[in-house]
Amino acid sequence: MGIKVEKPGLLTTVQDLGRYGFQKQGMVVSGAMDSFALRLANLLAGNPENAAALEITLSGPSLRFQEDSLIALAGANLSPKLNGKPIPNHRPVFVRKGTLLEFGAPVQGCRAYLAVAGGFSVPQVMGSASTYARAGVGGYAGRALQKDDVLPIKEYASEQLRYWQEKCPAAEPFLASTWSISPNVLPTYSENPTLRVLLGPEYALFSENALKTFWSAEFKVSAAADRMGYRVDGPALDLKEPVELLSSAVTFGTVQVTPSGNPIILMAEHQTTGGYPRIGQIISADFPLLAQVRPGSRLRFHQVSLAEAHQLYYRQEQTLEHLKRVLHLQSKR
Numbered sequence: 001m002g003i004k005v006e007k008p009g010l011l012t013t014v015q016d017l018g019r020y021g022f023q024k025q026g027m028v029v030s031g032a033m034d035s036f037a038l039r040l041a042n043l044l045a046g047n048p049e050n051a052a053a054l055e056i057t058l059s060g061p062s063l064r065f066q067e068d069s070l071i072a073l074a075g076a077n078l079s080p081k082l083n084g085k086p087i088p089n090h091r092p093v094f095v096r097k098g099t100l101l102e103f104g105a106p107v108q109g110c111r112a113y114l115a116v117a118g119g120f121s122v123p124q125v126m127g128s129a130s131t132y133a134r135a136g137v138g139g140y141a142g143r144a145l146q147k148d149d150v151l152p153i154k155e156y157a158s159e160q161l162r163y164w165q166e167k168c169p170a171a172e173p174f175l176a177s178t179w180s181i182s183p184n185v186l187p188t189y190s191e192n193p194t195l196r197v198l199l200g201p202e203y204a205l206f207s208e209n210a211l212k213t214f215w216s217a218e219f220k221v222s223a224a225a226d227r228m229g230y231r232v233d234g235p236a237l238d239l240k241e242p243v244e245l246l247s248s249a250v251t252f253g254t255v256q257v258t259p260s261g262n263p264i265i266l267m268a269e270h271q272t273t274g275g276y277p278r279i280g281q282i283i284s285a286d287f288p289l290l291a292q293v294r295p296g297s298r299l300r301f302h303q304v305s306l307a308e309a310h311q312l313y314y315r316q317e318q319t320l321e322h323l324k325r326v327l328h329l330q331s332k333r
Contacts, residue, residue, distance in 0.1 A: 001066045002152040003116070005145045009061035009103070014120055014139035014151075015113075017050045019128035023272040029252070030130040030138070033227060033268045034111050034291035036187060037075030039320060041115035043327050044072035044092050044181070046160065049320075051119035052129035054145075056112045058294070060103025061145060063114075069095045069153065070117035070164055076109025076189070076292055082174045091180035094164035099173040109189040109292035118156035132269060134228075185319050187288040192218075192298040195286045198309055200255060200278035202245070210237040210261075214279060214301060219263065221297045227269040230290075232299060236261025237279065247273040253282035253290065255301075265290065285312035 005012075015038065018031025032038035032055055039049040047053075060078045073080055073089045080087050081102050087093055089112070095101070103112070122129045122140055131139025140149060168175035203211070219234035237257050250256070254266045256276035265282065266274075267290075282290055283304060293299065304312075 002121075002150050003069070004064040004066055005061055005147055005149040005151070006064055006100070007062035008145045008147055008149075009056060010059035011055075011057040012061045012145040013055050013131040013133065013143075014052050014122055014129055014145075015055045015131060016052050016129045018268070019126050019130055019132070019138070022126050023249075026272055027126065027135075027137075028132060028269050028272065030132040030227075030269050031128070032113065032130075032291075034075050034113070034288045036288045036316065036320070037111070037291075038113045038115075040090070040181070040186075040323070041072045041074035041113040042119075043320075043324055044074065044090065045070060045115040045117045046092075046157075046327075047115055047117065047119050051115065052122055052139075053116075053120070054114040054151075056103065056114060058106055058110050060112065063101040065095050065097055065099050065101070066150070067153065068097050068161060068165060070156065070161065071095055071101075072115050074113050074115075076112045077107040078109075078112045079104030079107055080112070085174075087174065087176055088180060090186070091177045093174055093176045094168050095174045096168065096172075106294075110294045111291055116153050117160070118154035121152040121154045134269070181323065185323065187292075189289060189292045191293070192300075193286075193289045193293065194300040194302050195290060196283045196304045196309070196312070197255065197280040197301045198283060198304065198306060200280045201248070202277035203279055205239050205243055205277055206257075206279060207238050207240050210239070210279075213237060215303060217300075219299045219301075221293055221295050221299065223295045225295050227267055229267050229270055230265045230293075232263050232265060234262070237263065239277065243277070245275050245277060247275045248278070250274040250278070251281075253284070253287060254278055255280040255282065267291070283309040283312060285309070285316050 136142035219232040224231040
């Protein structure tokens with residue numbers, strides 16, 4: 001018993017916050033592209049922040065609930081519906097057995113996260129449930145979901161489930177909570193965001209014209225954009241002179257520049273090392289904005305200091321901590 005996949009969608013995978021501690025062996029971190037949204041969905045569903053959830057990309061799946069469940073959706077608005085009726089993001093929703101969850105056209109963003117109370121029961125590989133499909137590791141059978149898969153759900157506290165079962169009218173397939181998260185505390189997803197960036201280790205190797213261009217020009221996310229990285233098109237960024245670099249560590253948000261002069265922004269399944277010059281590093285607080293852009297989106301870059309990056313990161317974490325306390329109190333009512 002759990003959730004049956006009737007249609008898999010474009011790319012639906014099980015993810016948590018990633019697989020850490022194995023990069024020295026060449027294993028990528030993987031995990032949610034928009035970790036803020038995954039954490040929020042889990043908190044709304046009453047789970048630990050790192051519980052396994054579904055990452056749903058652009059064209060969502062059709063999922064049939066085989067048991068009564070409490071769910072929450074966060075991240076992109078992909079027009080979710082239960083038995084044909086629209087449901088909101090960012091609030092708990094009780095779903096009766098037999099109900100069908102479907103998605104429509106993307107309204108904002110491109111990656112939604114579905115958490116179910118208790119979390120999905122999938123094996124931990126190297127301490128994580130995240131799917132790394134290129135290596136067939138983690139998640140559900142090491143791959144994206146397919147038709148007729150059944151995702152088992154971990155046991156959920158019976159008293160909480162009874163509360164929702166009694167509150168939901170017998171004739172209704174679902175019941176959404178009357179409260180939701182204020183939009184003021186959520187990241188403001190934009191189709192064409194400006195991303196805040198720290199100077200990269202090889203910043204000084206680029207020509208004066210390339211540096212000016214990097215901060216002033218607009219770059220388009222190409223069709224070559226996936227969980228490993230986004231290739232972006234725009235004016236070529238050239239070096240002062242040819243240089244051969246040793247491979248060095250890279251991370252989520254590293255902006256490398258290829259020999260053609262086009263930047264690549266590394267994402268959740270980035271390689272562990274890279275040999276291209278690193279012109280910048282997108283700050284952690286802007287990862288949700290970065291994760292939600294689609295191919296064809298246009299990006300601009302804005303320089304910030306390390307102190308500013310720390311302040312923005314702490315503010316984002318404080319927001320989640322505050323939400324965690326509020327949700328804990330709400331669950332006691």
